[in-house]
Amino acid sequence: MAGTRTAQIMDEIRERISNRTLVPDERLPSIRSFAARMNVSPSTIVDAYDRLAGEGIIRSRPGSGFYVCSTLAPLDLATLGPKLDREIDPFWVSRQSLDAEAEMLKPGCGWLPPDWMPNDAIRKALRKLARADDNLLSEYGSTRGARNLRQLLARHLSDEGITIRPEQIMLAVSGTQAIDLICRFLLRPGDSVVIDDPCYFNFQALLKAHDVKVISVPYTVTGPDINRFSEALSTHKPRLYITNSALHNPTGATISPQTAHRLLTLAAQHDVTIVEDDIFSAFEPSPSPRLAALDGLERVIRIGSFSKTLSASVRCGYIAAKPEWIEALVDLQVATNFGGPSPMASALLFQVLSDGSYRKHMEDVRQKLSKKRLEIATKLEALNIKPWLMPRGGFYLWCTLPDGLDSARIASAALEQNVVLAPGNVFSPSQNMAQFMRFNVSQMSNSQTFQTLKTVMLAGKE
Structure with missing residues (x-):
């Protein structure tokens, strides 16, 4: 019987590691607390931990406990959800x-x-870039990204009513990488995330890769169905809501001031962080309500890029958030990308954005x-x-x-x-x-x- 229970405990831990409920270098529950939770004797947990350590799945740190090993099998996206046509x-x-x-x-x-793209302006910027000093052409990007581009972005954001310092902006390799970094920072496997229905399909693909529970809320001509949004927050306790509030993808709808106000009120009540992907804002004839402006970047994170307006070949995105979050995201970007986007890409974009042609x-x-x-x-x-x-x-x-x-x-x-x-x-x-x-x-x-x-x-x- 003890052997059977030991095997069950081992299977339980393997499953948690497989679905990323337990992640590399995370400490396992203490022997005594896990024994009480699983209603087994401490010796059964000791046996299970020792066998898993022998398999190289977990390891012991004397005086500290047992930890998940650093190297795990790759996450298999095909196993994380229903297989669609x-x-x-x-x-x-x-x-x-x-x-x-x-x-x-x-x-x-x-x-x-x-x-349709400003190719002449990009060629002009490329010619100027060819005369740049050697450092720009050969060095890594800085951790936050080029300061002159961040200063320019801060001025653009101020035109939308978002008061922000360049230090609160971090350049990323792309808009997609910006969301990926935010997910790495705020989410753990098994967390819940609210998205619109319908929504940009790569939101779903990215969240699938992070092994989180996706909660969808119907989208209307004025924004998310606010009653259903409230129900989702009460029932599922999500960590994030990811959306386009301006020229929503795929519907083209724009959030109304009333919906924006109610949405932010609910997010504050339920401690939900909002990721506002504003990649289409430049296509609006006049500015619509911005969650980041209404919220003051307290619980809204603003992201964007220039792949839709300037060039998808010159990838560069950005994240605007409160200072302490930017500090943590900078560390994540260093760990995953060893610095910000290409200095050449940043310099090229700065030239095009600042020469009056944009x-x-x-x-x-x-x-x-x-x-x-x-x-x-x-x-x-x-x-x-x-x-x-x-x-x-x-x-x-x-x-x-x-x-x-x-x-x-x-x-x-x-x-x-x-x-x-x-x-x-x-x-x-x-x-x-x-x-x-x-x-x-x-x-x-x-x-x-x-x-x-x-x-x-x-x-x-x-």
């Missing part, structure tokens, strides 16, 4: 968009076409997108594809397909004709968006896109 898997959509050949049409991707570039992009949204919405409605709402900015239209059509099947059929689409359920944690599709209007100038849509939709009705 490949056409509605967020990883699948990302791969199709990123690996698409140049001739493929990409109305489902999440970026502007190359000829403001004009964004004015032109906003005007082009305003016309394009109306043009593409009209063409889609001719196919009985209807926008859920008409966004006030940005390049996404979140649309419903005609009754009886499944967007995943449509996307799969379109891919065979070299067209990459973004079906609704890749954005939906609840998998309730099969009739929706996200379209990038900037990537829909080729008439073949609409002909392919018409063909695959007709086939889908048969």
